[in-house]
Amino acid sequence: AQKITQTQPGMFVQEKEAVTLDCTYDTSDQSYGLFWYKQPSSGEMIFLIYQGSYDEQNATEGRYSLNFQKARKSANLVISASQLGDSAMYFCARLPSQGAQKLVFGQGTRLTINP
Amino acid sequence: GAGVSQTPSNKVTEKGKYVELRCDPISGHTALYWYRQSLGQGPEFLIYFQGTGAADDSGLPNDRFFAVRPEGSVSTLKIQRTERGDSAVYLCASSLSPSPHNEQFFGPGTRLTVL
Numbered sequence: 001a002q003k004i005t006q007t008q009p010g011m012f013v014q015e016k017e018a019v020t021l022d023c024t025y026d027t028s029d030q031s032y033g034l035f036w037y038k039q040p041s042s043g044e045m046i047f048l049i050y051q052g053s054y055d056e057q058n059a060t061e062g063r064y065s066l067n068f069q070k071a072r073k074s075a076n077l078v079i080s081a082s083q084l085g086d087s088a089m090y091f092c093a094r095l096p097s098q099g100a101q102k103l104v105f106g107q108g109t110r111l112t113i114n115p
Numbered sequence: 116g117a118g119v120s121q122t123p124s125n126k127v128t129e130k131g132k133y134v135e136l137r138c139d140p141i142s143g144h145t146a147l148y149w150y151r152q153s154l155g156q157g158p159e160f161l162i163y164f165q166g167t168g169a170a171d172d173s174g175l176p177n178d179r180f181f182a183v184r185p186e187g188s189v190s191t192l193k194i195q196r197t198e199r200g201d202s203a204v205y206l207c208a209s210s211l212s213p214s215p216h217n218e219q220f221f222g223p224g225t226r227l228t229v230l
Contacts, residue, residue, distance in 0.1 A: 045221035091157050101213040105157030
């Protein structure tokens, strides 16, 4: 199976600091999409950011940016100036370009922002 | 606009009973997905619809699980002879079209508890 690995089960960060959440993936595809989702305690999955495998520039969305290193098969999420409301589970996911359109998720990282 | 909605939000049933979980996707989204999320895990793919047809049902765990989308909009996930191991949050998602570049928008989920 083509896995997504998030090696940090939990992260604790002081408010206003930047935080990097790690994600590595295993694929033989040349074209694919990478996504990060946030899941607060309410349970809903909230889309944060997308990176296409052929995109030359790292994706950015407000305080979120994606550190994409294709050769290393890593897609780390960087959150700048963290806020208390950023406390949640964060999931990295991959979507293949061909075949089944099913997101494959990592195990998630629980981020806690301390005041 | 309205997002993906799922009903019921919570369902408690007894072992051996039949349950139906409903998903209303975002209007105009042709692709619809069901995922299952067990406690402490990332969501796992169950089935994907393109229009009315199930394009990929490889994630359904066994023949007790079935899903339909008769008019290409609302979908129902049906579980027969429920078992305690079926307890999980069932997430529905939709996207504009099946593409590795289109994010999937998730509903709030249905928490199923089988006693």
